[in-house]
Amino acid sequence: MAILEILTYPDPRLKMIAEPITEFNADLAVFIANLEETLRAAPGGVGIAAPQVGILQRIVIIDVSSKPKIKHHGRLILINPEINHWKGFAIGREGCMSVPDYTGKVVRAEQIELSAQDESGTRQHYQMEGYEARAVQHELDHLDGILFIDRLISRRHDLFHR
C-alpha cells in the first residue's frame, strides 16, 4: 500500500478524460487499495477520483459515512460509473483537494440515480441524495476532466433579479 501524490490545478492531467476499466484484475485491486489509502490520509476526505493521482481511469472512491445525520451507502468503489437520472438542484459551497485554498458555489442535482461496477466488475445501482449525491457528482466530474471551478456560479446568480 502507498499514499499517492494528489495532483493540483493547473496540472494538465486534471483536465483529461479518463478511460473505462475493462479488466478487473490484481493490478486494479492494488491501485484501488492505494487510492483508498490516499483518500483516508487526506484530512476530512470523503471522495477521490483516479485522475487526481494522475491515473486516467474511470475509478472513484466515496465514503461520506463520517458525516453525521445524512443518508449514505458507506464505502463505495465506483468503476465506470454513470449517472442515469438527476432530480432537483441545490447550491453548495465546494472545495477540492486538487484545487487548494479556494472554495466556491456550485449547483448540483439533489438526487441522482447512479450505476457503477464494483471491484469485482458487477454492476450496481444506487439512489442517492444530498451530500452523498453532491460528492459523487463532484468526483465523477474528475473522470471527464471537469473541476468544480469549471462549474462556479456567480455570487449574484443567487439574487432574484427582475
Add this chain to the structure above:
Amino acid sequence: MTQWFMLTLVGKDRIGIVARVTTALYQGGCHLGEASMLRMDGNFTIMLMVHFPGTKAALTALLAPIADELQLHIHIDPSVGEQTTRQEPNVQISVHSADRAGIVAQVTSILAAAGLNILDLESDIGGHANNPFYIMQIEGVATRGIEALQQALQTWHQTSEQTIEVRLTPITTTIF
C-alpha cells in the same frame, strides 16, 4: 514596505475601462489579486488588489494618464496581501421587505450585536416604482455561532412591528 495596494476606482461607465486600467497596470509591472468590479447606477466601480514593486506615488503616476482620459476617480491604499488567509463564510442571510429607510441599519445592527462579521453584502431594489421592495443578501462568519444569530433574529421578530423577511441559512463548505 508592503508590495500590495488596494485600488479603488469609480467613473462613468463606458466600454473598455477594465481593459484600459488592467493593461496599464500590467505594462507597469503589476500583478493583480482579488477584485470586485460592478456597474452601479451608471458608474463603473472597481476594487482591486494590486501587487506593485514600487511606491504609492509611482502607482498613482502609472494610472494618471488613464484616470485623466476616462475621468476616473482613483484611490490607492497600501494593503497587507492576506489572500492566503482569507475567511470563508459559514452563514448566508437573505432579507426582503417593502422598501423603506432603515432596513439595512436595523438588520445589520442586530446581526453585528450577535457576532456576525459580514464578508459580502449585495442589495438591490425591485418592484414597480410606486411599490418598490428591497432585497439584500449577506454572507459572513458567525463568530459566536449560528445559534446566536438565529436567537437574535427570533427575539427581534417577536418584538418588532416590522414585516421584514429574514432567512438565515448555514453555509457548509465541503472539500471533496
